[in-house]
Amino acid sequence: MKYLSLVFDDGPRDLMCEMTDKIRGFGWSAAFAIIGNRINDETLPMLKYVIDNGFQIVSHGQDHSDLRLVSSKDEIINELTLPIKTVKQKLNYEITMARLPFLSASGDVLEIAKDLKLPLLGQGIDGGDDWDSSVNSDRIIEAVLGSACDGAIGCLHVLGHTSEALDVILPELKKRDFHLVTPEELFVKNGITPPLGVQINNANEYFNPAVSSSLKRPLRN
Ligand SMILES: [Zn+2]
Numbered sequence: 001m002k003y004l005s006l007v008f009d010d011g012p013r014d015l016m017c018e019m020t021d022k023i024r025g026f027g028w029s030a031a032f033a034i035i036g037n038r039i040n041d042e043t044l045p046m047l048k049y050v051i052d053n054g055f056q057i058v059s060h061g062q063d064h065s066d067l068r069l070v071s072s073k074d075e076i077i078n079e080l081t082l083p084i085k086t087v088k089q090k091l092n093y094e095i096t097m098a099r100l101p102f103l104s105a106s107g108d109v110l111e112i113a114k115d116l117k118l119p120l121l122g123q124g125i126d127g128g129d130d131w132d133s134s135v136n137s138d139r140i141i142e143a144v145l146g147s148a149c150d151g152a153i154g155c156l157h158v159l160g161h162t163s164e165a166l167d168v169i170l171p172e173l174k175k176r177d178f179h180l181v182t183p184e185e186l187f188v189k190n191g192i193t194p195p196l197g198v199q200i201n202n203a204n205e206y207f208n209p210a211v212s213s214s215l216k217r218p219l220r221n
Contacts, residue, residue, distance in 0.1 A: 002150040002178045005098060005186040005203075009060055009131075009160040012043035019158065020050045022071040022166050028180035029054050033121070035100040036062035036083035044090055051093050056182035058085040058121060059098040068106045074111050097121055097183060103155070103199060110197045119194035121183055124152035124201035130162045135205065140165040145172055151190055151204030153183060173207055 007166050008019060011032045023030050034057055039047070051057060051176045060080040061067070070076050084095040096178055098113065113120050128143030130137050140162060144154065173180065184205075187194050190203040 001174075001188045003181050003186055004125065004148055004150065004154065004173075004178055005183045006032065006125075006154040006156055006179055007031040007033055007058065008156050008158045008162070010035060010064070011039050011063050011100060012046045013158045014045050014046055015020050015160065015163055018047050018165060020053050020055055020160075022163070022170060023180060024053055026170055026174055026180070028170075029056070029182050029185070031056035031058055031097075031150075031182050032119075033058045033060035034083055034087075035060050035064050035101075036086055036143065037064075038119055038121070039083065039086050039090070047087065047093075048091055049161060054182075056097075056184055057093060057095055059086060059095050059118070060082060061098075061101045064101045064181060066102050066104045067100055067109045071111075073112060077116065080113065080116060080118060097194070099155070100199065105199060110199075114197035116198060119183075120172060120199045121153050121155075121201075122199035122201040123155035123163070124205075125151070125154035130159060130165070131157050133159070137161045137162065137165040141168045144169050148173060148176070148178060149202070149220070151180075151186065151202045151213070153186070191193045193198055203211045212215045 061079045065079055068075050080098055087093050087095055098118045124144040126147040128140040130140045133163045186203045
C-alpha cells in the first residue's frame with residue numbers, strides 16, 4: 001500500500017463538499033488549504049462538513065498575500081495565524097499546518113513559520129497548473145497520474161475542472177494501490193514528525209533525498 005496526500009487550495013468554496021464526497025466514496029481523506037477572508041456565515045457550514053468527514057484543514061493565509069513580498073514580521077504572523085484563530089473560535093478545530101500562498105517563501109517567512117511551529121505543505125505532485133481556469137481536466141489528470149508517488153503531498157485547487165479530474169484520478173490511484181490520507185496521517189504513516197522551516201513536498205524525502213530532488217517544481221499558485 002502506498003500513501004499520498006492531496007491538498008486543495010483556495011477554499012472555503014461550496015465545491016469542497018462535492019470533492020469531499022468523491023474522496024470519501026473511496027473511504028479516503030484529504031485536506032483543504034483555506035483563505036481566512038473567505039470564512040463567513042455562508043462558508044462555515046462547508047468547513048464544518050469537511051471536518052466532520054475527517055478531512056484536514058490547513059491555513060492558506062488570511063488574504064492570500066505573497067508573503068515573500070510582505071516586509072512586516074507581524075503582518076506575516078497575522079497572515080498565517082488569523083485563519084487558525086477564526087476556525088478555532090468558530091468551529092473549535094485546531095489547524096496545525098499551513099500552505100504558503102503561491103508556495104512563495106523568503107528566509108524570513110520560513111523562520112517565522114518555524115517559530116510558530118507550523119509545518120508548511122509543499123508540492124510533490126504535479127497539479128498540471130489546475131489554478132489556471134483555461135487548463136482542461138485531461139491535463140490535470142495526466143499531470144497528477146504522471147507524478148503521483150508514495151509519500152507525496154499534492155497541490156491542487158477547489159475548482160470545477162479539478163473536481164471533474166478526480167473522477168478519473170481517484171479510481172486510477174486505487175488501481176495502482178494508492179491510499180489517500182490527510183497530511184497529518186501521511187507523516188504518521190511515514191513515522192516522522194513534520195520538519196519545520198521548509199516546504200515539505202514528500203513525507204519520505206527525509207529518508208531518501210534522491211527521491212525528492214526529482215520532484216522539485218517551479219513555484220506555482
Ligand atoms: Zn492559493
